[in-house]
Amino acid sequence: MHPDVVALGLGGALLAELMLAGRLTSEYGTLVVVETTAPSDDLANAVLARVRAEQPWSVSTWIAALALDAVSDVGDRLSAAGRIRVERPRRLRTLGLTRATRFVPVDKREAWAPAGRIADTIRRGEYLHKLDAVLAGLMVAMGLHHEVLDTWDPGIEQHIRYQVAGFVPADVQDLISRTEAAVGTRVVIG
Amino acid sequence: MPDARTRRSSSRGGVAAALAKSRLGVAALVFSVMAAAAPLTVVAGGATAGFQVTGSTGIPLAYVVVAVILGLFAVGYVAMSRRIVNAGAFYTYISRGLGKPAGVGGALTALAAYGPLMQVGLLCGFGVVAEDFMTTHVGLTMPWWIWAYAAWALAAVLGVTRIDLLGVVLSVLLVAEICVAVVLAVVQVRHPSGGRLSVTTLSPSNLLTTGLGAALATAIAGFVGFEGTAVFGEEAKDPRRTVARATFIAVTLIGGLYAFCAWAMSVAAGPDQIVDRATGEGSELIFNLAAPHLPPAVITVGQFLLLSSIFAAILAFQNTQARIVFALAREGVLPALLGRVGKRSKAPVGGSITQTVLAFFAIIAFVLTGWDPFTKGFFWLTVLGGIGVLLLMTITSSAVVAFFSRRDNPAGVWEGRVAPALAFAALAGVCYVTVDNGAALFGVDPTSGTQWWLLGVYPAVFIAGVVWALILRSAKPEVYARIGLGAHSNVAEVESTARHSTTGGVR
Numbered sequence: 001m002h003p004d005v006v007a008l009g010l011g012g013a014l015l016a017e018l019m020l021a022g023r024l025t026s027e028y029g030t031l032v033v034v035e036t037t038a039p040s041d042d043l044a045n046a047v048l049a050r051v052r053a054e055q056p057w058s059v060s061t062w063i064a065a066l067a068l069d070a071v072s073d074v075g076d077r078l079s080a081a082g083r084i085r086v087e088r089p090r091r092l093r094t095l096g097l098t099r100a101t102r103f104v105p106v107d108k109r110e111a112w113a114p115a116g117r118i119a120d121t122i123r124r125g126e127y128l129h130k131l132d133a134v135l136a137g138l139m140v141a142m143g144l145h146h147e148v149l150d151t152w153d154p155g156i157e158q159h160i161r162y163q164v165a166g167f168v169p170a171d172v173q174d175l176i177s178r179t180e181a182a183v184g185t186r187v188v189i190g
Numbered sequence: 191m192p193d194a195r196t197r198r199s200s201s202r203g204g205v206a207a208a209l210a211k212s213r214l215g216v217a218a219l220v221f222s223v224m225a226a227a228a229p230l231t232v233v234a235g236g237a238t239a240g241f242q243v244t245g246s247t248g249i250p251l252a253y254v255v256v257a258v259i260l261g262l263f264a265v266g267y268v269a270m271s272r273r274i275v276n277a278g279a280f281y282t283y284i285s286r287g288l289g290k291p292a293g294v295g296g297a298l299t300a301l302a303a304y305g306p307l308m309q310v311g312l313l314c315g316f317g318v319v320a321e322d323f324m325t326t327h328v329g330l331t332m333p334w335w336i337w338a339y340a341a342w343a344l345a346a347v348l349g350v351t352r353i354d355l356l357g358v359v360l361s362v363l364l365v366a367e368i369c370v371a372v373v374l375a376v377v378q379v380r381h382p383s384g385g386r387l388s389v390t391t392l393s394p395s396n397l398l399t400t401g402l403g404a405a406l407a408t409a410i411a412g413f414v415g416f417e418g419t420a421v422f423g424e425e426a427k428d429p430r431r432t433v434a435r436a437t438f439i440a441v442t443l444i445g446g447l448y449a450f451c452a453w454a455m456s457v458a459a460g461p462d463q464i465v466d467r468a469t470g471e472g473s474e475l476i477f478n479l480a481a482p483h484l485p486p487a488v489i490t491v492g493q494f495l496l497l498s499s500i501f502a503a504i505l506a507f508q509n510t511q512a513r514i515v516f517a518l519a520r521e522g523v524l525p526a527l528l529g530r531v532g533k534r535s536k537a538p539v540g541g542s543i544t545q546t547v548l549a550f551f552a553i554i555a556f557v558l559t560g561w562d563p564f565t566k567g568f569f570w571l572t573v574l575g576g577i578g579v580l581l582l583m584t585i586t587s588s589a590v591v592a593f594f595s596r597r598d599n600p601a602g603v604w605e606g607r608v609a610p611a612l613a614f615a616a617l618a619g620v621c622y623v624t625v626d627n628g629a630a631l632f633g634v635d636p637t638s639g640t641q642w643w644l645l646g647v648y649p650a651v652f653i654a655g656v657v658w659a660l661i662l663r664s665a666k667p668e669v670y671a672r673i674g675l676g677a678h679s680n681v682a683e684v685e686s687t688a689r690h691s692t693t694g695g696v697r
Contacts, residue, residue, distance in 0.1 A: 143533070185678075
């Protein structure tokens with residue numbers, strides 16, 4: 001995966017968490033705070049604090065802004081929770097070669113569980129959980145769905161879009177669309 | 191792990207500052223445009239071809255005139271780019287100004303001009319120049335099409351992989367090629383023909399000759415890609431100022447460089463000789479004129495840089511074509527399959543492969559038919575491609591006029607009315623004389639009608655685009671609604687966002 005695309009996807013995901021938790025929403029494309037109670041998660045709390053401290057910006061601006069540090073922020077959170085191991089190949093760096101930090105899941109089965117669940121649900125023709133629908137929507141936005149869901153079924157994208165339209169709150173749907181637009185803009189700019 | 195809250199509050203400024211830091215400044219934007227323009231290709235190949243075809247000595251001045259026209263065009267174009275999403279592709283402006291059917295017509299015009307014509311023409315040109323270079327300097331004699339396919343293969347691979355290191359290499363080569371072009375020009379000016387510096391070719395009377403249209407059309411082809419700055423609107427530090435400044439600086443630099451180099455050649459060859467020598471020596475002229483006064487190694491390096499310059503242009507067209515195809519596929523105007531993106535490379539793989547396949551068959555056609563790769567390949571195709579870009583700019587300028595004439599798009603009198611109207615009038619005038627001089631431009635007998643077959647490509651694809659848009663309007667209204675939005679085509683209420691973001695500062 002290209003790092004820019006991962007970053008934008010995670011930027012969108014951080015906002016999605018807060019929207020689903022009822023802290024943020026969007027109005028005509030602008031990100032708005034609706035509820036200021038601190039979320040239990042440190043990172044989510046920090047993101048909410050940042051949004052509150054700023055003047056109103058568009059959802060797209062926030063996706064781009066959070067994307068700047070999203071990979072390391074989410075990486076830190078997962079490693080602090082003991083879910084992943086962070087590998088920084090030291091030898092390469094001393095040779096003057098920089099190589100991206102690798103995030104390795106501690107429990108592979110746990111890491112792939114949501115993907116397997118989503119793939120199974122879709123295969124059975126059932127409805128996705130709200131949270132899974134958001135996850136699947138973000139996968140499509142990043143162009144990841146074929147790989148993550150391990151299928152080449154050309155109809156899967158349409159199927160996910162249909163479920164997103166049906167079961168995801170309107171503000172999160174809009175957020176997913178803007179994440180997809182941000183990824184697309186990256187492709188165009190090169 | 192440090193506490194996320196304290197880390198953030200201590201180390202970060204506002205969102206705008208953080209984003210601005212990660213985004214492109216004026217210099218980076220100008221550089222990206224210069225790279226697509228391939229300066230040495232234009233100076234060595236374009237300017238000499240201009241002298242040759244038009245038989246006019248007004249080529250240096252034509253570059254100045256075109257720079258002024260495009261500068262005027264850029265005023266309204268940049269103003270409009272701030273008010274629309276998916277900025278940067280001409281067809282977007284056409285969709286928003288003249289309606290969606292015209293937009294799809296414009297998109298197909300661009301797809302015809304950039305890929306099948308410009309890029310294939312440049313591949314043929316690369317083959318011919320490489321054959322020459324390799325035979326002379328390396329002692330490797332192989333037919334032109336082997337070299338054309340080598341460039342084709344490299345562009346195909348780079349189009350889908352996007353190796354960052356290669357970007358660095360191409361940037362270094364770009365700086366080198368600009369340096370060589372300037373060095374050659376300075377040497378030529380210091381050794382004028384007959385010992386006297388002549389400014390004859392800069393006299394405005396040159397433009398009043400019969401070759402006027404052809405001269406301007408040749409000159410405009412050298413500016414292809416200058417509109418690219420607007421693509422970066424969303425990624426620029428300060429979308430309002432950065433894009434505008436970068437566009438004007440790029441047009442001025444490109445125009446100045448071309449005019450200076452073309453004038454230098456006319457000085458060294460002599461204004462009365464330049465047309466004859468350009469006809470006889472082609473792209474070698476720029477080197478031949480300076481060769482007596484420079485070490486041979488400089489000339490060899492220059493000839494190599496001409497090759498790398500042509501290749502950079504080939505790659506630029508590969509990528510431009512791929513992005514337009516990607517944007518159209520995202521909208522649903524083209525099949526979704528063509529909108530595929532590389533997982534690791536983030537490159538518009540679908541569009542890139544389309545162009546690769548097309549170019550493969552185009553080169554085969556030249557090999558099988560035995561058409562001359564230089565006159566019929568490089569020359570006809572790039573001139574025809576250049577005319578396509580001219581048509582596209584003309585239609586876009588009229589779209590800018592139409593866009594700002596509507597009540598809901600207020601703008602200043604200069605940027606919204608005067609400049610766009612002047613630009614449209616000038617571009618339409620250039621179009622008229624270009625078509626009028628069509629036979630001379632292609633070097634064909636006016637009575638043969640060949641020029642009409644060639645030029646007829648554009649009305650054909652434009653009408654095909656209009657028809658396709660109208661079919662979509664009745665068969666797939668949801669796709670029709672998204673025309674012109676490109677990567678943003680999936681976002682709801684785009685109109686209101688666009689309006690909001692222009693008032694909000696950073697998008």
